[in-house]
Amino acid sequence: MLPAKRRARILEVLRAEQMVSLKDLSEALGISISTVRRDVDYLEEAGYLSRTHGGAISTARASTTFEPEAAIALAIESAAKAAIGAAAAQLIQPGQSVLFDSGTTTAAAARAAAGLTIPFTAMTNDVMIASCLSQNALVQTSVTGGTIRSGTTTLLGADAVNSVARLRADIAFVGTHAITPDVLSDTSLELADLKRRFLAAADRVILLVDSSKFFNRAFCAFGETSAVDLLLTDSRISADATAALKDRGIELRMVDIAP
Amino acid sequence: MLPAKRRARILEVLRAEQMVSLKDLSEALGISISTVRRDVDYLEEAGYLSRTHGGAISTARASTTFEPEAAIALAIESAAKAAIGAAAAQLIQPGQSVLFDSGTTTAAAARAAAGLTIPFTAMTNDVMIASCLSQNALVQTSVTGGTIRSGTTTLLGADAVNSVARLRADIAFVGTHAITPDVLSDTSLELADLKRRFLAAADRVILLVDSSKFFNRAFCAFGETSAVDLLLTDSRISADATAALKDRGIELRMVDIAP
DNA sequence: GAGGCATTTTGAACTATTTTGGTAGATGTT
DNA sequence: AACATCTACCAAAATAGTTCAAAATGCCTC
Secondary structure (H helix, E strand, O other): OOHHHHHHHHHHHHHHHOEEEHHHHHHHHOOOHHHHHHHHHHHHHOOOEEEEOOEEEEOHHHHOOOOOOHHHHHHHHHHHHHHHHHHHHOOOOOOOEEEEOOOHHHHHHHHHHHOOOOOEEEEEOEHHHHHHHOOOOOEEEEEOOEEEOOOOOEEEOHHHHHHHHOOOEEEEEEEOOEEOOOEEEEOOHHHHHHHHHHHHHEEEEEEEOOHHHEOOOOOEEEEEHHHOOEEEEEOOOOHHHHHHHHHOOOOEEEEOOOO | OOHHHHHHHHHHHHHHHOEEEHHHHHHHHOOOHHHHHHHHHHHHHOOOEEEEOOEEEEOOOOOOOOOHHHHHHHHHOOHHHHHHHHHHHOOOOOOOEEEEOOOHHHHHHHHHHOOOOOOEEEEEOEHHHHHHHOOOOOEEEEEOOEEEOOOOOEEEOHHHHHHHHOOOEEEEEEEOOEEOOOEEEEOOHHHHHHHHHHHHHEEEEEEEOOHHHEOOOOOEEEEEHHHOOEEEEEOOOOHHHHHHHHHOOOOEEEEOOOO
């Protein structure tokens, strides 16, 4: 394992546990105490954590922005999404047609899907997801058309809506900005309009949401949770949220993010 | 595999994974550790990533916003194309609608156009060009839709053709794989079909060709040189080629590049 | 175009450096 | 005092740097 990755995982554990012993870290990561000690010393020097006798504790400013190693921060933030994405990709069967909504979590699914060795057909309204999937020669990748929201990679507008509206797909991977026990919502009318089409166009709607989205509400509702066939999230979801969703009969699957 | 392609793929992997070991890259791309090391060192020197022991980490601030400009810079890797692209961008007037064909030379034009401070509307069948242009909030960027040729960023097929067919644009920047004094040609039927639509859809067709394309012939003709309103090329074009084109009354403009 | 020469690129072998995991004694904690 | 943790050091492993021959590419002449 790469030193940088190892350190990122140490911080990840620390964020979840608040404090952890070197011995536990050594066992959890499968590396020697000596290496853990060196890594923790390095991270203390860089200001990511504080040392105690026999362990480390997370510093308060760990959640704010830190400059020196942006990659570490990114790794932590995207760990949940990457895990959800990987689980999502596993659901694709050979020959199926798959819709990929635009978004960071669905992008993680696309990355994982691009690594599969099975053929399938994909359509997306995100140019980044498109170029990612098209790297794999087994994946027939189509793009919806439409107009790009400036500064993003998302295609919206009438062309995008029409492209999706005339499709019938096996699976749709859909993301959402916010979710309550009953309602999915996002930030703009155009986005909501398109997501509504995604929900309608697929036999099986799989919602990809990391645990930070529960339970919030955004400007525009685009569907009900009952329209979701499977909800993929990470294990940091609260017990309350789990219970509320199960009450409504929503199939829920959690992916573990602690190593 | 082409060095530029290889480096682009390394960056692609890095964007997805945040950090990778050289060993993994070597296995994933099927090339030796030595070559990976050289590529990664080169990319570090150019500022696309940073090195760690045994691997590389992404320097991109946000892992989700991939950097089309960087990708384009890698794809172009030619002073002639960059110069032609810069000259092309200068031709855009405020408020015009502009079509960008897929290709490395037109990508250079898109890159330069994204740096302009005037508003215009753009449509393209290349997802890399699209995401590059969309970085500029003054540019309203649309994408044709269609299916991606595996390993490229080009959208083709009926959707792409239909999107272009119903347009009327002020300018079309079109590239070509080969050019003779009379005929423009490219490598596949699908490509040719779409380029034909580009020629028909714009009031002013501007052909962007670096001097290496004279005079060659590719598999599929898609138009005549007489359909071209302005031909932009570099100063390495031969005198013979210049004469032959001028004989046919084609307006020709050369951009200076170092010999 | 075809063939031959120069240049660049690639992959492998080898050496130098860094990193890792273990050990022993010193230091700190309960 | 008993135990755990820390520091310092060492050998083994992994990685970086260097060099070189083979392969690929570009270039020129015919």
